[in-house]
Amino acid sequence: MSTRTNKTGFGFPSTPKRRRLGVGRPLKSSQILNQDNLMSCSQLHLRPESIEKCDSPPLPCNQVEFLCDSDVNNSICDIPGSPGVSETCNILKRIDGRKTFIELDSRINNIQEPEINTTNNVLNDLFNSRFEYGFAACDKTSPNCVKNVTKDVEKTLDNINQTICNIDRSVLFETKDSFLLDISGVVDKSTVLDKLSSDFYGLPSIAKDLFKSYRNIEKFYDWQEECLNLKAIRQRDNLIYSLPTSGGKTLVAEVLMLREVLVRKKNALFILPFVALVQEKIYSLSPFAIQLDFLVEEYASGKGILPPKKRRKRNSIYVATIEKGLALIRSLIDLNRLEGIQVVGMSATIGNLPDLAEFLQADVFERQFRPVELTEYVKLGDVLYRIKYENGAVEIVPDRQISFDYSEAGLKLDPDHVAGLVGEGDVTSPQCGACGTMCGVERRGGERRAAAMCPGESIVICSGRDWGALRAMLSAALPPVRSQLGRAGAGSLLLSAVALRLATRPRMLRDVLSCSLLPASVTPECLDDLCNETMRSLLKTGALEFLGNKQPADDDDIIGKCSDWELIVSALGKAAIKDDVRVVSRSLVLVGSLHLIYLVTPHEPGLTLDYRHYYSLYCSLDDEGLQCAKVLGITESNAVRMITGRPITNISQTVLKRFYAALIIRDLWKLVPLPQVADKYNVGRGWIQSLMTSCSSLAASGERVCEQLAEHEGGPFASFQLLLRELAGRLRHCAHPEIEALMELPAVRKARAMQLFRSGFRSVAEVARASPQQLAGAVQHLSLAAAEHLISAARVRPVLIYLLYLLSIDCGNGVDWSKAENV
Ligand SMILES: Nc1ncnc2c1ncn2[C@@H]1O[C@H](COP(=O)(O)OP(=O)(O)OP(=O)(O)O)[C@@H](O)[C@H]1O
CATH class of the missing domain: 1.10.3380.20 (Sec63 N-terminal domain-like fold)
Structure with missing residues (x-):
């Protein structure tokens, strides 16, 4: 295929005479993309010379910062007065007899995604040009003409995707709305996918290659196969599976979500406890999204549109923190867009699995699988202790003294010697999470361990202050999971249930409470008391009222006496x-x-x-x-x-x-x-x-x-x-508006945006103009590679805005530049 560059600047031959093919519209000459107009966006060459493989996606440029800062972003927090996500889903399921979570039905509807559509349409034209060119050049008497041209176009599509992967994948999904900018959708791949056999755990076989190339996973563990074939999974019932850390749980969740978006054409919600984990998951899912034509949407911190946008062509995997997941579910309930949900929970550590299973009405799958042997250590000061588990008892024994040669500056940067510990082991991808004064280092990345079958090591870095607490934690039994619904929480839950019209009578509200995790820890009488008291207080404050101004007496048993009176939320709000x-x-x-x-x-x-x-x-x-x-x-x-x-x-x-x-x-x-x-x-x-x-x-x-x-x-x-x-x-x-603008860049969060701002990079344009060396030199702890990613993303933004601009001319509409800026 010719790779000659024409004035489009994208390496596509121009179309001498346009013929209508496909759904695209002809480009006017004024719309032809001119490289001069595309500013200095040299990173975007949609036609590569040769691309073999798309490497693993780059980590967000401030991933280290996220990890070090993960307690700042810790999403595990009590949300005052908020029932948890699973409580909400489960209650919904029981009340309505509907099924719950991993899949949120997105009813096909008229979506409003003008930005994405406009971009796609312009790119569509480019593709159709390519199609026509190929068609014009081929021998039309040959029976394989159409087939060859189609193949050619598909190859071009793949090349574009590969190029995008190689350039900077992060630009694909990081927009203000944080949806994946699916340039892969320029040609409808669904027909291609349809033709592929579904022989890989119910997924198109292309998924197998993707797991091989992006994760180095060729064969699923026995337990993973067993779990994926469980009756509960086949029937789409709720399920909790519990395995030790690094047992491969996430992989099963990914397969289940891929099935939802690709096979069942539904959306899936993946809830993770930390912002950093959400970011990491988005990056690791992005190559799958690009190749398999679905969207990955981020719901963490300030990101994520509520309610989520309805999408006509592609389904989404929403990756969310707990709070955002909850807000997302509430917004869907509010609009009556939530139906047919299946809840799949996974955990390494649950003290009272049966209670939880009862609450979620879920089947349980539990195994003690570890792909490799794991030795656990604790680092306290300069001494490394080994944790020994023997006959149900835990012993912490000194293993060895450690000392690393750190400069003063190095010590300041890494007071816990994480780099030294990592360097000591044979590690390419250490996993490090910080939580308060304790921090964990896992040596030898999971896949390497699994591949090489060599033992792994984990090190908990502990301060003297936490030593006692750590010892107590290690030797104690796992604490049971308990409902967080106190009096305030119950009030909020009941109020939400009435406001969302999920339950509107006292006896129904009692049912709502009994569907929570509370019955696992309190007697039915206590539950009745709590329900009565909560309703009484909501009625007293005027948050709730009975329809028709009915008034129960102060000491009435509301559940008993007013069980069928209809409740409404008053106009108090x-x-x-x-x-x-x-x-x-x-x-x-x-x-x-x-x-x-x-x-x-x-x-x-x-x-x-x-x-x-x-x-x-x-x-x-x-x-x-x-x-x-x-x-x-x-x-x-x-x-x-x-x-x-x-x-x-x-x-x-x-x-x-x-x-x-x-x-x-x-x-x-x-x-x-x-x-x-x-x-x-x-x-x-x-x-x-x-x-x-x-x-x-x-x-x-x-x-x-x-x-x-x-x-x-x-x-x-x-x-x-x-x-x-x-x-x-x-x-x-x-944040200040200037900082907000910088936060539109992929993986730039507040801390990084402030760093950029203070280092003199006060706008996206200034970042785009910098050289990687300049940027990395000026911004502390920013690697050269991360600086390169940031700069490419900053340079690509104007291109997208420009594409919108072209379309606005084509449609004869003025473009809303404030919207264009959001891309
Ligand atoms: N079948 C497999 N073959 C080889 N490697 C695998 C397989 N399944 C998972 N892995 C790898 O093992 C590592 C740990 O897997 P994963 O993160 O899914 O475990 P997890 O149980 O979710 O861990 P955690 O409890 O920490 O969340 C990952 O690097 C993953 O790619």
């Missing part, structure tokens, strides 16, 4: 924002954003206040803080009460808590690092993250409510609608 806006509009403190932020803090932020600490924070408030506090009624006399321990009666706890939460958000807004904020306000980092998410979504819903109120009542609501819109956007990342 709407009323609350209305009141807030009215109060705030009379005396809005405009020195900064604090007062507005206060407006979107949750009414019950799930805080326990320490008044002495509150007092010291009050004393250090700046002008804006003092003014805002005053407007809210928090005065000096309240502060004196805080320090003297006298009760504060003239102002509600809710206001005090909300103001405290608003101060936290304002600090993040001012780019104070999250760990520092957590220390300053004495709260958990996970809690801060969920506070940020709540504020952002409250701002978004506040905006909607203000819009409605503005229509009906006028007044200040229209201005607040605009203010809240801006606020919601900024709260997504809690």
Whole structure:
């Protein structure tokens, strides 16, 4: 096939005379992509000279940062008042008799994905040009003409995909909406896939090659085969499988998800506990997505659209943290888009598997498989201890003294000697996760271990402070999994159930609670009491009310006496924002954003206040803080009460808590690092993250409510609608707008964006103009390879925007550049 370059700049021969083939539209001459116009995007050559293999995808350029920082991003946190994902799914399943999770049905509908479609269409044209050229050049009398040309085009498609893989795969899925930019979709591959036999665990056989080339996996372990053939899997029932760490659990989950998106044409949700793990999974799934024509969407931190976009042609695997997974499921329930779900849970460590299985109504598959022998160590200071398991007892015995030759700077960078430990072993891909002061190093990457069948080693790095806790943890039995639904959680769950119209009568709400994990730890009588008490308190606060203004007596057994009365959510939420806006509009403190932020803090932020600490924070408030506090009624006399321990009666706890939460958000807004904020306000980092998410979504819903109120009542609501819109956007990342723009780059999160900003790279364009050496030299801990990825991504962005621009000319529409910027 000719590789001559023409003026398209993409290496495709131009089409001398266009003939309509396929679904593309002819390009006008003004639309022909001109390399000069594509700025300096030399990285994007869609026609490679020769490409053999697409290597494993590059790690996100700040992966090290993610890993080191993973406790910052730790998603395992109590979400105040939120039932967990599985609780929600399971409850839904039981109530509606519907089936639950790994697959979320995406009903084919009119999707709105103009950006992606426009890009695809332009690329489609390029392809059709290629098709026509081939068709014109071939001998039409030959019976194989069409077949050859088709093959040729398909080869071109593969080459493009390969090129994309080789250039910078990250650009494919990292957009503002964080969906995979599926350039592979320029030619409909589904017909190709359809022709392929489904002989690889129910997947097209091409999947087998992909596992071989990207994972070096040729044969599944016996347990994996057994698990994939379980009756529960075949019947799409819920399942929990439990195996030791590195037993290969994730692979089974991947096969199941691939089956959903490729064979059943449904979506799948993969929930992982850390942001860093979500990122890693997205990268490792991306070559599969490219080759098999599905999407991978990221739902972590500020990423992920709620509700998820409906897609007409391709199905998605949503990779989410716990909080985002929960928000995603809620948004789908809200829109009645969730149906036919199957829950598949996997874990290495579950203390009370039967309880969990009962709760999830799941089958259990448990094995003690380890691909290779694993020796576990603990590093405490300079000594490496070995963990010995004998006759059910655990012993920690000194193994050896270690010493590495570190420079002073090296020691500063790596105080735990992780690099030394890694270097000591025969490692190419160490796995390192940090959690608090403990950090684990796994030597000899899983696949190598498995391939070479050589023993593996894991090292827990422990500080003196945690030594006791670690010893106790190792010798203790596994703690049982317990429901986190306390009184507040139950309130939130019941309120959500009524709001989502999943359960609308007291007896149904009792059923909702009994579908949770609570019955595993409390008696049925306690459950009844909790349900009655919770409903009573929701009715008392006015969050819920009975239809027709029916009122139970104070001491009534609501479940018994009012079992069939219909409950509705009162207009309290709407009323609350209305009141807030009215109060705030009379005396809005405009020195900064604090007062507005206060407006979107949750009414019950799930805080326990320490008044002495509150007092010291009050004393250090700046002008804006003092003014805002005053407007809210928090005065000096309240502060004196805080320090003297006298009760504060003239102002509600809710206001005090909300103001405290608003101060936290304002600090993040001012780019104070999250760990520092957590220390300053004495709260958990996970809690801060969920506070940020709540504020952002409250701002978004506040905006909607203000819009409605503005229509009906006028007044200040229209201005607040605009203010809240801006606020919601900024709260997504809690960052300056310049930093937000940098965060649009693949794998650039807040910390990295701030680093770039401080090093003088204040916009995507400045990153695009830099050389890898410059960038790596200026930004601390940024490797040359990572700098290259970043620069290629920054350079590719304008190309995508340009493609949109071309299309807008073709459609005769003006392009919305603010939207184009999002690509
Ligand atoms: N059948 C197989 N053959 C060879 N290697 C495999 C096979 N299955 C999984 N692996 C490799 O073993 C390693 C560990 O697998 P995986 O991450 O799936 O384990 P896991 O049980 O999910 O681990 P964890 O408990 O840490 O989440 C990975 O590198 C994976 O590629």
